[in-house]
Amino acid sequence: MTQPVRPTTEVSDVILDSMDFMMGRLLSRLEGLTREEYLWEPVADMWSVRPDAGGVPTVDGAGVREIDPAPVTTIAWRLWHIAIDCLDDYTRRFSGDDGDAPATWTLDPDEAVGILQEKWAGYRRVVAARDWWVPLGEDWEFWAQHSTADMAMHASNEFVHHAAEIALLRDLYAAERSGS
Numbered sequence: 001m002t003q004p005v006r007p008t009t010e011v012s013d014v015i016l017d018s019m020d021f022m023m024g025r026l027l028s029r030l031e032g033l034t035r036e037e038y039l040w041e042p043v044a045d046m047w048s049v050r051p052d053a054g055g056v057p058t059v060d061g062a063g064v065r066e067i068d069p070a071p072v073t074t075i076a077w078r079l080w081h082i083a084i085d086c087l088d089d090y091t092r093r094f095s096g097d098d099g100d101a102p103a104t105w106t107l108d109p110d111e112a113v114g115i116l117q118e119k120w121a122g123y124r125r126v127v128a129a130r131d132w133w134v135p136l137g138e139d140w141e142f143w144a145q146h147s148t149a150d151m152a153m154h155a156s157n158e159f160v161h162h163a164a165e166i167a168l169l170r171d172l173y174a175a176e177r178s179g180s
Contacts, residue, residue, distance in 0.1 A: 011132055015152045016124060019159065023120050026163040029170060030113050037173045038075050038109035048074040049105045062103030075169050076112065078162045080105040083116040086158045087123040090151065094126045098139045127152055 039048060047060035059080050061071065073081070085101045092099070106112050132149040143151055 011149055012128055015149065015156065016128055019120075019124070019152075019156055022156070022159055022163060023117075026159075026166065027113065027117070029163070029167045030109075033075070033109040033113070033170070035107065035109055037170065038079075038112070039107070040169070040173050041074060042169075042172065042176070043072050045071060046074055047071045047077050049076040049080060049107060051107070057105050057107045059103050059105050063100050073165075075166050076105065076107070076109075078166050078169075079109075079112045079116055082159060082162050083112070083119040086155060087116075087119040090155055091119070091123045091126050093136075093139050094130065096139055098141075123155070127155075 041048060049057050049059050052058045059077060060073075061067070062080075062085075084105065089101045106115065127148060130148045132152075133147050135145050135147060136143050136151060138144055140146070140151070143154075
């Protein structure tokens, strides 16, 4: 998980290398994640992933934006948010698909980590091939006049924000189990 040592003037290299590093740190923090921990709800009214009436794992609050106060969410919800609501959504928008992110996810932490890696690879491939300074366009609504570099920095912010929360939830879970 080391950063490349090289001078560069390419913003894409800087941003993508940084995000590769972030992904590596998150994947390291997810090692050994159990289903109990993945779905752990230390406080009431948390958003998570739950089977619906038909048994399909469904994401609480999927599609809801700007809720105040924001609910506390489980590791399962946060992994869905990073992989699907952010990375996959951005990748689809680059292809002209402005539909909502799927509201289904997985109850299996290993599968979730695999999907996260897949969605990161897809996002990285698409964003690396773009012109970093051209406006994103109408499919991006609020972001229409922003560049790929702007959006990549936003994606980076979302990634770091939620990855840090996942790490904290793991630390709290471990501390509770150890009696600390």
